Amino acid sequence: MRLGSMRRWPNGRPGISTTMLRTSQMRNVSALDKRVSSTAEAKIASFDQRLPTKKQPPLAAMPNAALFRSLLFTTIMSTALLKPAMLAMKLIASHNARFLSPAKNPIIKMLLRPTFYSQFAAGENEKEVGKTIQTIKNQGFTGVILGYAREIVLETYGRTPQPVDSPTEAELCDIELWKQGTLRTLRMLSAGDFLAIKYTGAGRVAVDACLSNLPLPPKPIEEALDEVCNEARQRGTRIWIDAEQTHLQPTLDKWVIDLMKRHNRDGNALVYNTIQAYLKSARQNVVNHLKEAQGGDWKLGIKLVRGAYIANEPREKIHDSKQETDANYNEIVEALMKKEFPIAGNHGAFPDMQLFVASHNATTIQKAYSLHSQRIKEKQPTIYVEYGQLMGMADDLSCELLRLRSDDLSSSDEKTRRSAPKAFKCLSWGSTTELVQNLYRRAVENTDAIERTQNMAKALRGEVLRRIGLK
């Protein structure tokens, strides 16, 4: 498996000498941990006791039920059964086939629950979600990211935005339902976890305000988010705002920057914005975020993803090849970790920020972890970093991160202990019907990453054989 070689990577890079360190840089690193919320850190420490031991392979952290389900699922996704399974899923997700809706057809619900739903979804209510979160934390994950799956499906491409200043009763009801669903989700989380939010979940008003390029969200949406942020702060939970389609994103960026300016106070990155590295404009967008935060009295939070909407986006806005997207992602991570992002024409101090590396790509995670731990060990300036994968995806990579954390934390060297990676799993919750679109997207992502799915199936098979004593 990919990360197995991580330990063999040279952590030191040519041309970097510790003797060249300035005292201010050293102070920079030692201040790093202090800037993270102490509640969250205490919570994290309590989960570290459950990490896999050195003698066990990384997948040993997975409980039997999840291991066997994942093996069954990835095997299906990497064999000839893939085509019929995807066709069925597409039909179910399609709004035209109402008799195939899990809400109307109990047989469909029965088929989805133990397969797609259990693989990718956390549950339908507090009890089920709580159990899933506990299972994940018992494996040693630092925390979870949880989002409510209810989506308002509105065609946004080519849509002519309607006025948003006097929403109807029904539209206000959509916003209220979105807020209540978000608060309910937040209350399922603990200190150190993240709440995932999509602005467009608030419905027509949010979408049209976005398409109209309003500098701030309409009042009912702004007030709802302020309420959510205030409660999240009290609970020690952070919030990330998901990135959506390109034609909505510039406005969403403005809204989230405003939210960060108001809520990321006192050295606390309560809110993170998401930047999509597959966009040719991503580097400039990172620069814009850094400029906004530079010299300010608030802390920037960035979650970096490659981007999920390639099939629907104007192709010219996205890097021409997968290799270019990969290079862009890895370069952004590297420049941020080194605090060397070129902020053209402005030579002030690098702003206070935190980074969440959200990816299933093993090379990306390898590079990020290697560079980050190298910089901590060599007392070079760097930023606070966390890692995450989606539930049911890249479990072998997630478990490898747990193994690295376990190894680092058991070191006698204090700097190695501080470089231990913090790994999260990202979950969606909701009814089978609410999650159908979401499950279909996950299934498509697995199909697109067929090689990774095959690797994961191979790693899971190896672990099953080990557990039954055949390896």
Ligand SMILES: Cc1cc2nc3c(=O)[nH]c(=O)nc-3n(C[C@H](O)[C@H](O)[C@H](O)COP(=O)(O)OP(=O)(O)OC[C@H]3O[C@@H](n4cnc5c(N)ncnc54)[C@H](O)[C@@H]3O)c2cc1C
């Ligand atoms: C925790 C988490 C949260 C996420 N949140 C969001 C979110 O808020 N918004 C969002 O949009 N996505 C989100 N994603 C999905 C993400 O954007 C990617 O689609 C997904 O993770 C696959 O990318 P990867 O980094 O895992 O690596 P890989 O699987 O190695 O990369 C696949 C990605 O590369 C890019 N790509 C593929 N082919 C090409 C090509 N020919 N040319 C250019 N680029 C190409 C696409 O972005 C594709 O998704 C999230 C993912 C995770 C793990």
